[in-house]
Amino acid sequence: MKIDVGSPADVHAPDAVPDAAGGTVLSCRGLRRDFGGFIAVNNIDLDVRYGEVHALIGPNGAGKTTVFNLLTKFLQPTKGTIDFLGHDITRMSPSEVARMGLVRSFQISATFPHLTVLENVRVALQRPNGLATQFWRSVSSLDRLNGRANELIDAVGLSDIRHNLAADLSYGRKRVLEIATTLALDPKVLLLDEPMAGMGQEDIGKVSEIIRSVSKRHAVLMVEHNLKVVADLCDRITVLQRGEILAAGNYETIASDARVRSAYMGIDNE
Amino acid sequence: MADTNLALPVERSTVAPYKILFLVMAIVLLVAAPWFFYPIFLMKVLCFALFAAAFNLLLGYTGLLSFGHAAFFGGAAYFTSHAVTVWSWRPELGLLFGVAGAAALGLVIGFLAIRRKGIYFGMITLALAQMFYFFCLQAPFTHGEDGIQGVPRGNLFGVIPLGDTLNMYFFVLAVFLIGLFAIYRIVHSPFGMIVKAIRENENRAISLGYSVGAYKLAIFVMSAALTGLAGGAKALVFQFATLNDVTWQMSGEVILMALLGGIGTLIGPLVGATLVVTLQTYLATSVFPVTIVMGLTFMVCVLTFRRGVVGEFYHSRTGRGLTQKDGD
Ligand SMILES: Nc1ncnc2c1ncn2[C@@H]1O[C@H](COP(=O)(O)OP(=O)(O)OP(=O)(O)O)[C@@H](O)[C@H]1O
Ligand SMILES: [Mg+2]
Numbered sequence: 001m002k003i004d005v006g007s008p009a010d011v012h013a014p015d016a017v018p019d020a021a022g023g024t025v026l027s028c029r030g031l032r033r034d035f036g037g038f039i040a041v042n043n044i045d046l047d048v049r050y051g052e053v054h055a056l057i058g059p060n061g062a063g064k065t066t067v068f069n070l071l072t073k074f075l076q077p078t079k080g081t082i083d084f085l086g087h088d089i090t091r092m093s094p095s096e097v098a099r100m101g102l103v104r105s106f107q108i109s110a111t112f113p114h115l116t117v118l119e120n121v122r123v124a125l126q127r128p129n130g131l132a133t134q135f136w137r138s139v140s141s142l143d144r145l146n147g148r149a150n151e152l153i154d155a156v157g158l159s160d161i162r163h164n165l166a167a168d169l170s171y172g173r174k175r176v177l178e179i180a181t182t183l184a185l186d187p188k189v190l191l192l193d194e195p196m197a198g199m200g201q202e203d204i205g206k207v208s209e210i211i212r213s214v215s216k217r218h219a220v221l222m223v224e225h226n227l228k229v230v231a232d233l234c235d236r237i238t239v240l241q242r243g244e245i246l247a248a249g250n251y252e253t254i255a256s257d258a259r260v261r262s263a264y265m266g267i268d269n270e
Numbered sequence: 271m272a273d274t275n276l277a278l279p280v281e282r283s284t285v286a287p288y289k290i291l292f293l294v295m296a297i298v299l300l301v302a303a304p305w306f307f308y309p310i311f312l313m314k315v316l317c318f319a320l321f322a323a324a325f326n327l328l329l330g331y332t333g334l335l336s337f338g339h340a341a342f343f344g345g346a347a348y349f350t351s352h353a354v355t356v357w358s359w360r361p362e363l364g365l366l367f368g369v370a371g372a373a374a375l376g377l378v379i380g381f382l383a384i385r386r387k388g389i390y391f392g393m394i395t396l397a398l399a400q401m402f403y404f405f406c407l408q409a410p411f412t413h414g415e416d417g418i419q420g421v422p423r424g425n426l427f428g429v430i431p432l433g434d435t436l437n438m439y440f441f442v443l444a445v446f447l448i449g450l451f452a453i454y455r456i457v458h459s460p461f462g463m464i465v466k467a468i469r470e471n472e473n474r475a476i477s478l479g480y481s482v483g484a485y486k487l488a489i490f491v492m493s494a495a496l497t498g499l500a501g502g503a504k505a506l507v508f509q510f511a512t513l514n515d516v517t518w519q520m521s522g523e524v525i526l527m528a529l530l531g532g533i534g535t536l537i538g539p540l541v542g543a544t545l546v547v548t549l550q551t552y553l554a555t556s557v558f559p560v561t562i563v564m565g566l567t568f569m570v571c572v573l574t575f576r577r578g579v580v581g582e583f584y585h586s587r588t589g590r591g592l593t594q595k596d597g598d
Contacts, residue, residue, distance in 0.1 A: 072477065098479035110477070112470040115463075123467045124478050126460055132480070135461035135492070142460055185478060 023050045025219045026102065026189045031070055031080035040066045041243040044080070046221075048189060053211060053220045055230045058240035059263060064223045065107055067240070068193050071221075072104045073097050085188060099127075101188035105195060107223070109174040113167035117158055117177055120166050121149040124184035149184070156180045156210060172203035179210060190214065192222040196229060208233050231255075239263070300443055309439045310507065315547045316446040317504040322527040322539030324496035327453050329525075330534035331462070332489055333469050337392045337521050338379060338399030339497055342372040344516030345402060346498030347505035351418040352411055354506070361424045361432055365445070365502040372498020373491050375402065380490035384483055396518065403516045417512030421505055438507065445503050449496050454536060456492060465489050526564070530571050532578025541580050 024047045031044035041063035048054050056064050069075040071082060073094040081090045089097050098104075112120050125145045126132040134141065153162050156176045161169065166177060175195055182190055195211070196204045208229060211220060224230050230237060230251065237254045239246040247257045254260050303312050325339050350368035353359040359367065379402075383394040406412045413419075423432035432438045456462050468475045468482050475482055505511045514520065523546065531542025549567065553560045571579070 074473070074476075093481075094476045095479050095481045098477050103479075104477050106473065106477075110471055110474040112467045112474065114470055115467065119463065123463060123475075126464060127479055131460045132464050133461055133488075135456045135459045135488075137459055138455070139458045139460065139463060142463065181478070 028082045052235040053215045055234035055237045062240040063243040103187035104191035107193040111166035118162045124181045152180045172199040189219045313442045313507045319540040319543040320449045321500035322543040325524045326528045326539040328493040336395040338395030340520035341399035341402040342494040342497040343501035346372040346501035347511035350502035351421045351511035368502030369498040373495035376491040376494025384486040421509045532581030538580035
């Protein structure tokens with residue numbers, strides 16, 4: 001069972017694609033998704049650029065998670081196209097696009113609860129290091145991934161609890177573990193669905209710092225409700241409302257937009 | 271496997287000394303057992319214990335509940351019996367043929383079933399296993415209602431006569447231990463780690479780039495193959511293969527054994543199988559109807575030991591749920 005695809009990604013080496021800040025890595029045009037008769041998202045155009053943090057904001061039910069699911073292929077779009085590193089990925093499977101370097105986190109924290117912190121990160125490292133299919137070898141053969149795994153764990157500040165089960169971690173630390181796991185794949189684009197929801201102020205600062213440093217060498221698209229974080233962290237903002245794009249631009253543009261202000265009444269003071 | 275992890279100062283990845291002691295004692299007891307118990311009974315226990323452990327490789331470590339494992343168990347019994355009876359193959363080769371047949375069957379059934387989850391997965395495995403049952407009922411080589419009778423045990427590697435009960439017992443014991451070691455190895459392997467991750471959070475595994483369908487199919491085929499090992503061995507022990515082993519009741523029996531002992535542990539299914547086979551053997555000569563007593567036992571056990579006998583034991587010792595650890 002060989003799991004890596006000799007995917008279209010090999011045709012153009014991914015590195016041949018825009019590395020300079022501002023080059024588009026992931027984009028979609030006219031994206032739409034219907035659930036029965038209900039149009040959850042419609043007419044979405046997005047460009048996620050290398051070296052930038054792009055925020056997707058909007059009230060509850062606006063369709064942010066649906067856009068994530070469409071971009072990462074967990075849902076098929078009813079209409080529209082998605083382009084990643086110059087390849088049309090509209091019809092690919094979610095694991096294929098993940099292997100190409102488009103990696104997401106989930107709104108509800110997604111760890112492997114009954115594996116340790118170290119094992120969680122190692123699971124992400126196993127496939128790229130060709131250590132995922134050997135059923136005849138001892139699990140101790142995974143120890144050679146510990147060096148890299150521990151680097152990532154140290155980088156997000158979980159060193160002291162690397163042998164704890166993920167299930168026993170606090171909510172904030174689970175989210176941080178998720179980021180470390182995502183980073184283990186060295187993705188081209190990270191899609192983070194509310195990475196800081198439910199975190200304390202201190203954790204928010206820490207995670208912002210991690211995301212900022214990550215964005216220098218990756219592209220980040222994140223859903224975030226906390227507008228202070230968005231203002232601090234994000235270079236570009238797209239506002240969704242009832243499944244459609246209400247406004248897009250940098251924070252100043254967005255903040256001065258009358259429609260956005262009315263859509264966000266109340267949330268602004270969070 | 272005991273000291274491979276010493277590089278890491280982690281208590282949970284080294285095998286505790288008491289476990290090794292336990293293992294050695296268990297093997298000594300199994301070696302001595304045929305002088306104290308009826309060997310045919312012991313061999314039956316070993317075959318069903320391996321069957322239950324192989325079934326549990328799927329249920330306990332992936333959460334996939336198959337209602338069709340009798341197809342692999344009984345199927346392998348037919349394949350092995352046919353190979354040694356009609357083609358006069360040596361027993362070990364016949365056994366391997368049974369394993370290969372069960373694996374091939376597992377590939378087909380698994381391929382059609384793994385796309386579905388929960389009850390749908392179970393129903394598809396049941397339906398396909400029933401189709402296989404009707405195939406066995408009709409196909410000429412199974413001899414329908416009669417089954418394949420008078421299966422010769424032959425000479426192991428062409429030299430050791432398995433007609434001798436004690437030889438046969440040690441052969442079955444070796445097969446059993448090899449099968450169990452294979453299960454242990456699979457569970458505690460890089461591949462097993464990914465399977466566990468998929469059980470824990472399938473979407474997360476997908477988002478890390480794993481083709482979860484391929485992993486599920488692989489573990490399904492492994493479970494089928496090891497079930498085939500048990501089924502082939504059983505056919506050699508009893509020297510016949512019948513429709514009984516491919517019925518849905520047989521699929522139900524192995525579920526009962528695994529649940530009774532405790533799923534998700536290596537030992538649980540072994541204990542469960544031993545309990546069930548022992549009960550059946552005693553009840554066979556008593557006035558009580560077997561099915562009713564089995565049903566009642568199952569109900570009592572499920573109500574009192576929700577985690578299975580072994581699961582409850584672990585739980586009382588560690589205060590943790592079963593699936594929380596590797597549980598070996
Ligand atoms: N699988 C589905 N089937 C039917 N409707 C769905 C499905 N997924 C999402 N929806 C609907 O689509 C709309 C957008 O949901 P989505 O989860 O994308 O919102 P969101 O912006 O992520 O909201 P939140 O801030 O609460 O996370 C909602 O009205 C939701 O009920
Ligand atoms: Mg959402």
